Amino acid sequence: MKATKRSMGVTYAIRDILLPARELEKHGAEIIKLHIGDPNKYDFETPRHVREALCRAVEVNDNGYAESEGDFELRRAILEKEKQKNGVEVDLDDCVITTGVTEAIQMVTAATVDPGDEVLVPGPGYPTYTEFTRFFGGVSVPYHADEANNWQPDIDDLRKKITPRTKFMVIINPNNPTGSVYSDKVLKEMTDLAGEHDLFVISDEIYDLMTFDGVHHSPAALNKDVPMILFNGFSKVDLLPGWRLGYTVFRDPHGKLDEIKEGMMRQLRLRISANNPCQMAVIEALKGPKDHLDTMNQKLKERRDYICKRINGIPGLSTTRPQAAFYIFPKIESKHWNNDQDFVLDILNNCHVLLVPGHGFDEIYGKMHFRATFLPPVETLEKAFDSIETYMRKVG
Numbered sequence: 438m439k440a441t442k443r444s445m446g447v448t449y450a451i452r453d454i455l456l457p458a459r460e461l462e463k464h465g466a467e468i469i470k471l472h473i474g475d476p477n478k479y480d481f482e483t484p485r486h487v488r489e490a491l492c493r494a495v496e497v498n499d500n501g502y503a504e505s506e507g508d509f510e511l512r513r514a515i516l517e518k519e520k521q522k523n524g525v526e527v528d529l530d531d532c533v534i535t536t537g538v539t540e541a542i543q544m545v546t547a548a549t550v551d552p553g554d555e556v557l558v559p560g561p562g563y564p565t566y567t568e569f570t571r572f573f574g575g576v577s578v579p580y581h582a583d584e585a586n587n588w589q590p591d592i593d594d595l596r597k598k599i600t601p602r603t604k605f606m607v608i609i610n611p612n613n614p615t616g617s618v619y620s621d622k623v624l625k626e627m628t629d630l631a632g633e634h635d636l637f638v639i640s641d642e643i644y645d646l647m648t649f650d651g652v653h654h655s656p657a658a659l660n661k662d663v664p665m666i667l668f669n670g671f672s673k674v675d676l677l678p679g680w681r682l683g684y685t686v687f688r689d690p691h692g693k694l695d696e697i698k699e700g701m702m703r704q705l706r707l708r709i710s711a712n713n714p715c716q717m718a719v720i721e722a723l724k725g726p727k728d729h730l731d732t733m734n735q736k737l738k739e740r741r742d743y744i745c746k747r748i749n750g751i752p753g754l755s756t757t758r759p760q761a762a763f764y765i766f767p768k769i770e771s772k773h774w775n776n777d778q779d780f781v782l783d784i785l786n787n788c789h790v791l792l793v794p795g796h797g798f799d800e801i802y803g804k805m806h807f808r809a810t811f812l813p814p815v816e817t818l819e820k821a822f823d824s825i826e827t828y829m830r831k832v833g
């Protein structure tokens with residue numbers, strides 16, 4: 438029996454690379470896993486008041502389905518955050534809760550992309566946008582982010598990539614995998630370009646409060662006119678990746694997104710609801726103290742500084758300095774490897790360190806790079822990069 442071509446074409450480098458690592462583990466190897474952005478796997482703990490709120494929700498029997506659009510009080514709390522942080526003022530109907538940002542990416546793509554339609558994605562960028570575009574028959578068109586300019590998007594390249602088939606522009610800021618935070622100038626130019634071509638913008642802001650060298654600005658605060666769909670969630674900043682909750686805000690001053698919103702609403706009803714007790718508890722994450730943020734960002738900053746220094750000290754590797762999130766996207770300059778997949782597999786087999794090959798974030802703009810997370814403590818990073826350095830100095 439055959440599976441569909443569409444399902445057999447799905448790839449997700451971040452988790453696919455785990456399969457060869459599991460083979461080594463079966464034979465007793467201990468692998469240092471730097472492939473996935475899950476803070477709770479290391480010394481980052483969900484704030485106590487949020488954990489207690491989940492226990493309370495379960496105890497008082499908030500165990501039924503939620504509203505398909507999401508809990509009212511949670512959505513009100515989200516609108517308050519968006520107003521305070523980004524100056525975004527919308528109605529309750531413009532905000533919905535999804536099972537992680539991932540489900541929102543899937544639903545908005547399903548509501549907008551017909552076969553042959555094009556979607557502008559950052560290259561390199563988070564691969565889920567490309568995968569769902571392909572899944573629904575569309576074509577993702579990467580725009581160049583310039584490594585020499587700390588991975589800021591190249592506006593001239595972006596302009597050249599717009600065609601009559603372009604449906605929307607994806608902005609991921611702070612960016613995964615580069616850790617880049619876009620300047621206000623770049624954000625304004627990108628959104629103005631979208632406006633000129635009557636495109637809407639998806640702004641993925643899931644790392645918004647995890648910055649080390651300055652603060653994040655939403656494009657929604659810089660351009661009040663262009664229709665935007667803001668994606669955000671609780672996986673990163675609130676240390677709740679396993680709860681699988683995200684939200685979408687339609688910032689649409691001229692009602693251009695009405696039909697797309699309806700296309701998403703229909704899918705939300707079809708899948709019934711997101712996790713209800715977790716929705717009750719994340720109200721606490723939004724309204725309660727955010728003391729963990731300072732400690733978390735301080736730890737990440739120290740680890741960022743350490744990993745940058747180590748990578749730039751290894752012959753054959755070089756890196757820019759991430760300004761946010763918890764990923765680094767170094768360049769493989771050594772001529773010993775022909776492609777990033779071979780490099781990552783070689784490092785896995787010889788150093789027992791798991792990285793993600795760069796082409797998984799864009800086949801062109803990601804090649805000869807890799808992504809590593811700097812979530813682990815310095816001692817773990819030290820062990821990983823001691824091993825990589827020794828090996829690379831040996832093979833040249």
Ligand SMILES: Cc1ncc(COP(=O)(O)O)c(C=O)c1O
Binds near residue numbers: 613670672682
């Ligand atoms: C830029 C970006 N968007 C979305 C997601 C998915 O987030 P969620 O856990 O909310 O599905 C991730 C996860 O790593 C991400 O890096």
